[in-house]
Amino acid sequence: MAGVPWNDDDPADAGVIAANALALVRQIHADSSARASLTPEVLRDWHRRLYAGCSVPVPGYVGHFRGDSGVPELVDYEVQVDGILGARAAVVETRVGSLLTALSQALAGFDAQIRVETVPDRAEIRAILLLGARVHGEWVRIHPFANGNGRTARVIVAWLALRYNLPVFLNITPRPTASDYAAAAQISMGSPQQGQDRDDSMARVFAHMLRTLLGP
Secondary structure, eight states, rough: OOOOOOOOOOOHHHHHHHHHHHHHHHHHHHGGGGGGOHHHHHHHHHHHHHHOOOSSSSSTTTOOTOTTTTTHHHHHTTOTTTTEOOOOOOGGHHHHHHHHHHHHHHHHHHHHHSOTTTTTHHHHHHHHHHHHHHHHHHHHHHOOOSOOOOHHHHHHHHHHHHHTOOOSOOOSSSSSHHHHHHHHHHHTTTGGGGGGHHHHHHHHHHOOOOOOOOOO
């Protein structure tokens, strides 16, 4: 059965979510040198930690992907983002698995090239930001959770940055208000046939955010 829609956070939970996000990123930073894999279990745990102590329409929405047979309300939970359909609930788990497999393959190359204790060079940073843009866009396109997908996508980008000794340049919550971020997010929801062009816009936004944070 289709579940109760969860389209927005309770405004009263804004401070709780912000505190949860800060604690989560600090933990990711502390663990970053281990360069662990990103798995569906880790992502579901991040979602639970982000929404710990918050009001939600159905408790099972937290920490579970759409299509999860263990949460009846999520089995047929379909979504639209700005009029664009997310992945069908029935294939969310498969799509997430494919995304994480591709990410793992890319990280293997970066891990071999960039040592734990070093800062990547300019070319490596560009490659990391493009990968972050690609994963961010694909996560939002799939829309695995009933709510909180953009926030989770930004945590993934933070996780990737910290893995390679870059600062967290992308605000987790609230959503960045810059118009270029919103525009790039809209572009990244486009058809997969657009290829890399779909991700370049967000990669440029990330590069600008990183430069602004680091200064001259």
